[in-house]
Amino acid sequence: MQFTLLGTGPASPIPRIYCSCRTCADARVPPSRSRRSRSSALLTVRGKRILFDATPDVLVQLERVKTYAVDAVFFTHAHNDAAGGFFDLKDLLYRQKYPATLYVEQGTWQKISQDVPKAEIWFKVKFIKSGERLKVFGATITPFRVLHSAQAGFPTLGYRVGDALVYASDVRNVPKASEHFIQGVEHAVLDGCFWFSTHFPTHFTVDETIALANRLHVKNLYLTQISHNYPPYAEAQRIITAYIKKEGLTTNVQLAYDGLLIKLST
16 A cells, blocks of 8 residues: 655645745746645555545546546635645546445535535545544544634544554644544544644644654654645755654654655554
8 A cells, every 4th residue: 555645735736826935936946846736646556546635636636646547535624725626537437437336424415515516426425424444445544533724614523544654634633532543553644734823713833743753653744734834845944843742752754745655564
């Protein structure tokens, strides 16, 4: 199995068209790792392709990794940056000539289906619940509750893939009842949206994410959903590495980037 981070950015991609800050300037120089599309991921298992979130960048993201079919889709939540590319998937599904299976909470489906009439034509919809273990093409995928949205009606999930990986791209808090899904995992891709000493009500800061991962004995942490207030990639990674050393933490921390590939044991 392998897990590819298709996008690692916030709701507004980086660079921002109106901005000339250092991070946006760095992102405009290819192949900069500061350049970020909206956060999503692709799990490949036994030749099958499982998409986590369909961002407004979804077709470009799949093109970059030369993926022209999708067999299953999981959604974290229904905000536009996670689900805004759902309608665009119909073009891909039309050409692959078979529907994908959509695994989704009922509350999330209610939001998405309002915006995409007749979406069930392109998908076989299966409703899921937090804590329910699912077998998908031989992979065990377990959704678990995280808190994210400041608005009612946007329930949010993270996902555990077997015993190897956790993916939770949009998080402001992990309930105590959900911590065991992250505990001791080898790889965790978690929301580290905002830079040190920044407060925002719907996302973690980098130090909050690192503290959570270290407390739960995560071996390798990959920070995603990286916002515009981070410094350029190389500088940010140096600062994070120095912080880990200074604090004497045991979790390895990498600032994720679009296209990062994580190989998983089966």
